[in-house]
Amino acid sequence: MAKGRVEISPESCKSCSYCVMSCPKKVLAIGDEVNSKGYPFVVAKNPDDCIGCAMCGNICPESAIEVWRG
Ligand code: SF4
Numbered sequence: 001m002a003k004g005r006v007e008i009s010p011e012s013c014k015s016c017s018y019c020v021m022s023c024p025k026k027v028l029a030i031g032d033e034v035n036s037k038g039y040p041f042v043v044a045k046n047p048d049d050c051i052g053c054a055m056c057g058n059i060c061p062e063s064a065i066e067v068w069r070g
């Protein structure tokens with residue numbers, strides 16, 4: 001059971017990977033699809049491992065990630 005949950009806004013993502021590198025649980029990855037600006041956006045590939053620490057949301061320069069706990 002996941003302790004946290006992330007919501008990613010594909011259109012806001014610039015594919016910088018900061019969130020992928022910051023996640024201690026390796027939840028996030030750059031996905032295979034691209035947004036309307038041509039950036040491959042981040043997806044939660046291991047959502048069940050999320051602990052809701054918010055490292056990803058805090059580091060994202062585009063505010064593309066919302067984190068929910070519980
Ligand atoms: S909230 Fe923490 S564990 Fe969950 S995806 Fe973001 S960095 Fe990873």
Ligand code: SF4
Pocket residue numbers: 008012013014015016017018019020041042059060061062063064065
């Ligand atoms: S930090 Fe934000 S902009 Fe960068 S890859 Fe992650 S979601 Fe996309």
